[in-house]
Structures are given as C-alpha cells and as structure tokens.
Amino acid sequence: MIGTRGVPARYGGFETAIEEIGARLVAAGHDVRVYCRGAESRLPEHKGMRLVHLPAVRHKTLETLSHTALSVAHLLRSPTDVALVFNAANAPLLPLIRMARIPVATHVDGLEWKRAKWNGTGQRYYLMAERLAVRWSRELIADADAIQDYYQKRYHAPSVMIPYGAPIQEGCDQELLSEAGYKAGGFHLVVARFEPENHVDLIVEGYLRSRATLPLIVVGSAPYAEEYSRRIATLAAGDERVKLVGGVWDQDLLDAMYAGCASYLHGHSVGGTNPSLLRAMGAGAPVVAFDVVFNHEVLGGSGAFFADAGQVADAIEAVEAAPEAARDRGDRGRERARKHYTWDDVAARYERLCLDLKAAR
Structure with missing residues (x-):
C-alpha cells in the first residue's frame, strides 16, 4: 500500500x-x-x-x-x-x-x-x-x-x-465528554481540515447569523493554508459561542464528540465518500451537509443540506428547535452506515x- x-x-x-x-x-x-x-x-x-x-x-x-x-x-x-x-x-x-x-x-x-x-x-x-x-x-x-x-x-x-x-457507535461516552468540558447534546460540531473546499468559513459565518444557543466546536487546522485559517480565526473572534479547538488526536474523545453533538456540520465538497461524514453517521450524529452529489449519495435521506450561510443558520436553528427530529435523522444515518458502509x-x-x-x- x-x-x-x-x-x-x-x-x-x-x-x-x-x-x-x-x-x-x-x-x-x-x-x-x-x-x-x-x-x-x-x-x-x-x-x-x-x-x-x-x-x-x-x-x-x-x-x-x-x-x-x-x-x-x-x-x-x-x-x-x-x-x-x-x-x-x-x-x-x-x-x-x-x-x-x-x-x-x-x-x-x-x-x-x-x-x-x-x-x-x-x-x-x-x-x-x-x-x-x-x-x-x-x-x-x-x-x-x-x-x-x-x-x-x-x-x-x-x-x-x-x-x-463507518465505525458504528451505539452510544456516547458522556463521562469522557464531561472530562473534556462538553455535554452530550450541548454543542454543534465541525471536523475538517481548514481548506476552502471544506467550507469551514461558510459554516462559521452561517452559525454567526443564527440565533443558536449551543456553542459551535470547530476541530481541525491546516499545515499549508495560513491565510484561510486566519479568515476562520477572524470570524470566530467576533463571537464567544465559536470555539476553535485545533486538532483532537484522542480518538476516543473524538468518537464521543461525534456521538454527543447536537448536529455535525459537514462542508466537504470535492471528495467522494468522505470518512469524516461516515464517522459522524456511524455515531448517530444529525448531519447537515454541503449540497453536492457526493454527500447526497452517502447520506441518502438521512441528512439536511446547505448551500450558503443563510441555509446554515436555518439548519442550526431547526436542530435546536426540534432536537428529537434531528436525533431521528441521526439514527437513520447510523442505520444507513451499518447497512452500506x-x-x-x-x-x-x-x-x-x-x-x-x-x-x-
């Protein structure tokens, strides 16, 4: 290999x-x-x-x-x-x-x-x-x-x-989450390298437009995208609800974050079947994904989609307004991952x- x-x-x-x-x-x-x-x-x-x-x-x-x-x-x-x-x-x-x-x-x-x-x-x-x-x-x-x-x-x-x-998780390690300062169902999550085609800046911008009460946790960085990383940092600096935490290398903690998030926001647009998306699905995370054919193919009917910052804001507010409906989507995503991936x-x-x-x- x-x-x-x-x-x-x-x-x-x-x-x-x-x-x-x-x-x-x-x-x-x-x-x-x-x-x-x-x-x-x-x-x-x-x-x-x-x-x-x-x-x-x-x-x-x-x-x-x-x-x-x-x-x-x-x-x-x-x-x-x-x-x-x-x-x-x-x-x-x-x-x-x-x-x-x-x-x-x-x-x-x-x-x-x-x-x-x-x-x-x-x-x-x-x-x-x-x-x-x-x-x-x-x-x-x-x-x-x-x-x-x-x-x-x-x-x-x-x-x-x-x-x-897709690794399948049936539950969330709430103790591990708590030790890291998180509460199950108490945050929105992004996991991505900071590259323009992953639309991390668009997600942060959309979140800032929303009336969300739960924080946005952004996991990731980029070794060769300093200018793009600065743009994300500048956006996040204007709102204490946005937390840029860098890389999370403890895989057990990252699993718990996928399983415990209120929603997982996925901005990847040029790949095929994305492993981070599958990991979120396998954990039962309610997924809100960028509107491209690859993400539709993987999610089937289990995802919500966005194409601009306004739609990101709407999707986040919808998750907080109806958390049970969002969790039901997450459960359907996990079953799809279990069957196909x-x-x-x-x-x-x-x-x-x-x-x-x-x-x-």
Whole structure:
C-alpha cells in the first residue's frame, strides 16, 4: 500500500482505510506492507502489517510524490504480488511498477484538481495525473458512484467502486465528554481540515447569523493554508459561542464528540465518500451537509443540506428547535452506515480485487 502517510492512522481517510483494510487482509492470511512517512515513532509493524518508513520533502506540492518515489524504489527491490497506490497524483510513477510486472490498482480519490490550494500549475498537474492513472493502472478504484461516473464520462474508463467503512457507535461516552468540558447534546460540531473546499468559513459565518444557543466546536487546522485559517480565526473572534479547538488526536474523545453533538456540520465538497461524514453517521450524529452529489449519495435521506450561510443558520436553528427530529435523522444515518458502509465488506472487496489482479498477472 503506497502513497499515504501510512499507519497508525492519525491524519485522514486514506490512512484510516489502510489501517482498517490492511488489518483485515492480515487476518485473512495475507502479507501486507505499508509505506509510511512522518511517523513520530517508527514502528516496524502495526496490526500485523509490515511498515516501511521513508522520508519526504516537506512541501505541499512535493511531499506526496517525493515519498511515493522512494517507496516505489524500495518496492522494485522488494517485489510483491499486487500494489495498491493511493492518490492519482502518484500516477507518473506507475510505469516503474508496471515495468517490474507488478499489477497495480490506483485509488483515484476525489476531484483533487478542484481544490483551491492548487494554483493553475497544480490543477493542470492533477488533471494530467488523472489521465495517466487511467492509462497506466490495471484497475482504478473509486470510492463513490459519482467518482465512478466522472471517470466513465470524462475518460471512458471503467473503475471498481469500493467505498470507505463507518465505525458504528451505539452510544456516547458522556463521562469522557464531561472530562473534556462538553455535554452530550450541548454543542454543534465541525471536523475538517481548514481548506476552502471544506467550507469551514461558510459554516462559521452561517452559525454567526443564527440565533443558536449551543456553542459551535470547530476541530481541525491546516499545515499549508495560513491565510484561510486566519479568515476562520477572524470570524470566530467576533463571537464567544465559536470555539476553535485545533486538532483532537484522542480518538476516543473524538468518537464521543461525534456521538454527543447536537448536529455535525459537514462542508466537504470535492471528495467522494468522505470518512469524516461516515464517522459522524456511524455515531448517530444529525448531519447537515454541503449540497453536492457526493454527500447526497452517502447520506441518502438521512441528512439536511446547505448551500450558503443563510441555509446554515436555518439548519442550526431547526436542530435546536426540534432536537428529537434531528436525533431521528441521526439514527437513520447510523442505520444507513451499518447497512452500506462496513469495513468488513470493504476489506472483502479489496481482497477480491487483489486476488483478481494476481490471477491476471
């Protein structure tokens, strides 16, 4: 598994997927190797997966590709039956894997070229990388039907649709919440990296327009978006109801926050199946999401939606006016996650894909 920060998972959706899928593949009897970067402790193994730690250039446009290049160089000296490459940005390195006669599947992620952090050159690179991933991957992996449709329509390229899984929580650890200063049902929640396409500023602006009495807890930050982060901080500074708490790395506490929030506000707009959204659904959080096809696909009929600050304000006020109705939506979201987004099913589909790739080698 190549192209991410690796495991233990502490950063994003790719890393969580690798941890959940990789551990299950190990349990099924497979040898799994994960390439890692930036780990505080360089563990040789995690949940049965063998970890290879390699450096990377600390720059937003070079970090992923530089680390993947070193990972591929290591891979060529230590062959494997199948390589799973995460992120289409790594596509220029696929020919090297193919030259080694290693079948490769590329998880293309979302529409990365639409992210505001990339300038014209970055956008052109990601569009080129999409084309190269189509050309040089034995299989493409899409994590949503809408991403699958995009590659079919734009490139006439088939793909395998495998979503992420959702951890299911039946209740909330209220004691843990209380220790951290929160009360179950007593706050609205945002969990997101501070990037324009995640619309954290829009959510904060909408909240400020509302007559909400419950505070808005904003979990997240961004390593390369200082100007955008300052905008969010400036908005929040005008109202003591908004609490910017930075990253929450205690996963048990974060689980309790998802399960205990009055509403979870999800502004992501350019990804496919978003892991943070699934985590909120699995916890039974009432979700208010940005109005894009990806979020509609995941939530089905269990979500409320917004497209501007006024609609954010309306949605928050509606949650506070009718908390039982909001909780009912959250319960329906959890049942949808339980039915459609299980890690056991996701891992089984990855196992089937890898066995097919090996058989066709």
